[in-house]
Amino acid sequence: MEDPSPRVLLYILRRDARLSDNPIFHAASANLKTNTFTKPVYASDTHIRNDSFISDQDVPSFTHLLPVYIFPSNQVEVSGFLPDPTMESPYPKAKSLVAGFWRTGHHRAKFMAEGAWDLKEKLQSLGCGSDLQIRVGKTSEVVENILQWYIDEKRAGRSTVDVAGIWMTADEGQEEKDDEADVQRIASEREVAFKAWADEKYYIDNRDLPLNDITDLPNVFTTYRKSLEPLRSRPRPSIPAPTQLPPSPPQIPPQQRPFEIPTSREGLIKALLQPLEDDPSHNLPHPPQWPPETKSSHPFPGGETAAHERLRYLISDGAMRTYKETRNGMVGVDYSTKLSGFLAQGHITARQIHWAMMDFEEGRGPGEHIPGYGKGENDGTAGVRFELLWRDYMHLCARKFGNKMFCLNGIQDLSKTRKSSDVEPDSHHEQRPPRKRWKGVHHTSGLGDTPERTREVFGRFRSGRTGIGLIDAANREVFLTGYTSNRARQNVASFLSNSSHLGIDWRVGAEWYEYLLIDYDMASNWGNWQYVAGVGNDPRQGRVFNPVKQALDYDPQGEYIKAWVPELRQLPLTKSVALNKQEIDEQKLMGLYQAWRLGDWDKDRLGLRGVEWVEWPLVKIQFSISRGRGRGGSDGRGRGRAWRGRSRGNDRGKARLAVEKQMENSQIVDGTGG
Numbered sequence: 001m002e003d004p005s006p007r008v009l010l011y012i013l014r015r016d017a018r019l020s021d022n023p024i025f026h027a028a029s030a031n032l033k034t035n036t037f038t039k040p041v042y043a044s045d046t047h048i049r050n051d052s053f054i055s056d057q058d059v060p061s062f063t064h065l066l067p068v069y070i071f072p073s074n075q076v077e078v079s080g081f082l083p084d085p086t087m088e089s090p091y092p093k094a095k096s097l098v099a100g101f102w103r104t105g106h107h108r109a110k111f112m113a114e115g116a117w118d119l120k121e122k123l124q125s126l127g128c129g130s131d132l133q134i135r136v137g138k139t140s141e142v143v144e145n146i147l148q149w150y151i152d153e154k155r156a157g158r159s160t161v162d163v164a165g166i167w168m169t170a171d172e173g174q175e176e177k178d179d180e181a182d183v184q185r186i187a188s189e190r191e192v193a194f195k196a197w198a199d200e201k202y203y204i205d206n207r208d209l210p211l212n213d214i215t216d217l218p219n220v221f222t223t224y225r226k227s228l229e230p231l232r233s234r235p236r237p238s239i240p241a242p243t244q245l246p247p248s249p250p251q252i253p254p255q256q257r258p259f260e261i262p263t264s265r266e267g268l269i270k271a272l273l274q275p276l277e278d279d280p281s282h283n284l285p286h287p288p289q290w291p292p293e294t295k296s297s298h299p300f301p302g303g304e305t306a307a308h309e310r311l312r313y314l315i316s317d318g319a320m321r322t323y324k325e326t327r328n329g330m331v332g333v334d335y336s337t338k339l340s341g342f343l344a345q346g347h348i349t350a351r352q353i354h355w356a357m358m359d360f361e362e363g364r365g366p367g368e369h370i371p372g373y374g375k376g377e378n379d380g381t382a383g384v385r386f387e388l389l390w391r392d393y394m395h396l397c398a399r400k401f402g403n404k405m406f407c408l409n410g411i412q413d414l415s416k417t418r419k420s421s422d423v424e425p426d427s428h429h430e431q432r433p434p435r436k437r438w439k440g441v442h443h444t445s446g447l448g449d450t451p452e453r454t455r456e457v458f459g460r461f462r463s464g465r466t467g468i469g470l471i472d473a474a475n476r477e478v479f480l481t482g483y484t485s486n487r488a489r490q491n492v493a494s495f496l497s498n499s500s501h502l503g504i505d506w507r508v509g510a511e512w513y514e515y516l517l518i519d520y521d522m523a524s525n526w527g528n529w530q531y532v533a534g535v536g537n538d539p540r541q542g543r544v545f546n547p548v549k550q551a552l553d554y555d556p557q558g559e560y561i562k563a564w565v566p567e568l569r570q571l572p573l574t575k576s577v578a579l580n581k582q583e584i585d586e587q588k589l590m591g592l593y594q595a596w597r598l599g600d601w602d603k604d605r606l607g608l609r610g611v612e613w614v615e616w617p618l619v620k621i622q623f624s625i626s627r628g629r630g631r632g633g634s635d636g637r638g639r640g641r642a643w644r645g646r647s648r649g650n651d652r653g654k655a656r657l658a659v660e661k662q663m664e665n666s667q668i669v670d671g672t673g674g
């Protein structure tokens with residue numbers, strides 16, 4: 001009997017670039033094995049779920065699988081894929097709406113490329129003829145081109161291939177949802193089956209949410225969390241990686257012209273980075289430079305393989321167990337998991353992290369030499385679960401509040417109706433607090449600011465030259481590595497947006513982070529920026545981080561600031577108080593936290609006399625430590641010290657940029673995620 005014509009299932013990949021715990025690959029593999037689909041079976045004593053959980057009516061009959069990973073041209077600049085640099089891209093530049101930054105910078109572009117390539121190699125290594133195709137362009141156009149190419153080839157008698165169906169994983173972002181709707185329309189016009197699968201990379205599966213409707217989501221995280229405790233019992237089993245998949249079709253449509261897809265991982269990275277290299281300094285007169293001997297806290301390549309290596313290491317080296325004590329750290333690789341980038345790109349799922357921790361807790365797998373092995377949940381693993389739920393919650397908020405809250409369309413909607421610097425606050429609460437105003441990079445906010453001056457200040461902020469040590473270290477670190485700790489992010493976001501400090505439109509900060517972060521994730525980034533800027537669903541509106549007090553609590557030896565602000569490295573922070581007895585010199589420490597407080601002798605010695613960020617900081621925070629009043633940091637590290645603080649702007653000695661308010665009256669707090 002003659003072989004039937006090839007029937008292709010097209011799988012469009014976006015933020016689900018992994019083979020394991022991937023329902024779509026799993027279903028494609030199950031189809032290959034049995035040609036039938038079974039209802040879910042959950043074995044209570046195992047985390048391996050061997051089911052497809054879809055009904056056979058959902059599954060078109062197919063003989064081949066064509067997985068296609070797309071770099072979407074609205075989010076990732078794709079002009080580097082043009083064969084000739086003099087050619088024009090048919091797409092607008094992938095730049096942000098408010099400040100015009102590239103939307104995906106080199107740190108994340110590389111990480112994404114590594115992730116896609118890792119999956120490509122994984123598929124090839126199955127040895128069943130499977131492979132990943134990489135494409136660039138507008139998602140719906142890529143899909144349309146593939147469908148049309150098969151139709152044209154068949155009409156011309158060069159192929160017998162039919163496309164039987166299109167599957168993709170749904171996403172929360174408005175742009176992604178628009179793409180899904182477009183792909184669905186294109187599929188239906190050609191009578192091709194379409195299915196958007198639920199995204200399963202979260203801690204708690206959509207099907208298990210304690211909500212009848214997303215509008216029932218509590219506006220306060222703690223309320224949501226309490227409704228789900230104990231968190232450890234919540235995740236569904238993960239799905240094993242398939243060992244066999246249907247092969248790629250005999251003919252594969254090429255990348256639509258004018259673009260060309262490189263044939264190596266290095267070529268792919270080069271094409272993604274090339275357009276970004278036109279202006280690596282971002283018009284900054286003093287872009288951050290890599291400090292000698294400082295190492296990145298996030299040295300990991302992208303991809304499922306690296307994600308699972310990192311997870312195994314965290315368990316077997318004990319870092320997962322000590323997470324609760326170290327999570328507020330800022331220096332080194334292991335104070336926190338560094339799994340966020342992998343999670344954001346779908347290289348790993350939250351429930352895979354949960355099950356790896358569960359194995360440790362129940363005495364299976366790696367980590368047998370680590371205290372707590374086989375002894376149930378510990379503070380560290382509970383802490384990680386807590387944070388993974390924050391991530392879920394940010395996504396659910398994005399779903400609940402949609403355009404109004406996070407997405408770029410939301411910004412567009414808002415900017416149509418009012419000035420970009422004048423954003424509606426707190427759309428969550430029925431009783432609205434007074435409108436907030438921010439200094440804009442294009443318009444004056446009416447607070448006596450000018451956009452030119454705001455841009456200049458924002459430039460110094462981005463360069464790590466504000467004069468506030470913690471903020472400068474964090475901004476240099478994120479610029480150079482694409483990563484900075486949660487503690488640093490909270491301080492930076494508060495410093496930029498809060499009227500007690502720079503008071504600049506928080507959205508330009510969120511866009512700058514979108515550009516830089518390896519782990520950028522729409523809901524987590526925009527949600528956290530809003531939260532810190534006081535326009536999200538934080539029940540304690542108006543919290544302000546005092547970056548000097550925060551440095552005292554979380555960088556008490558100045559290790560972090562010295563790592564990223566090398567100009568201050570030679571500042572001695574200890575003094576002799578008795579024979580062979582040294583103690584921290586608090587005056588010098590204050591000079592490290594704000595270099596304007598250094599004495600002339602130190603400034604001269606460090607070569608900092610006349611340096612802008614030392615002599616003319618953007619903000620001066622009046623802050624002193626006195627002993628014995630017992631008002632320490634939240635983790636007890638500052639115990640025994642009391643602080644008094646007030647910050648004052650210093651616009652080269654003229655207009656004040658910020659801070660009329662006594663910092664003592666502000667809430668200095670831990671912020672999101674704990």
Ligand SMILES: Cc1cc2nc3c(=O)[nH]c(=O)nc-3n(C[C@H](O)[C@H](O)[C@H](O)COP(=O)(O)OP(=O)(O)OC[C@H]3O[C@@H](n4cnc5c(N)ncnc54)[C@H](O)[C@@H]3O)c2cc1C
Pocket residue numbers: 327336337338339340341343344384387388390391392394484485486487489490493513517519520521522524525526528529532672673
């Ligand atoms: C202004 C600002 C912007 C941020 N932007 C992003 C972003 O674009 N992408 C992103 O993943 N996180 C973002 N975060 C949250 C948090 O800072 C990072 O998730 C965390 O620093 C990543 O490092 P880690 O993986 O070592 O985290 P860990 O401390 O090890 O936490 C484990 C995981 O929990 C999740 N998580 C932890 N804290 C949060 C949080 N506050 N919100 C949401 N998820 C959390 C992450 O997935 C993380 O990988 C932002 C926070 C702030 C204050």
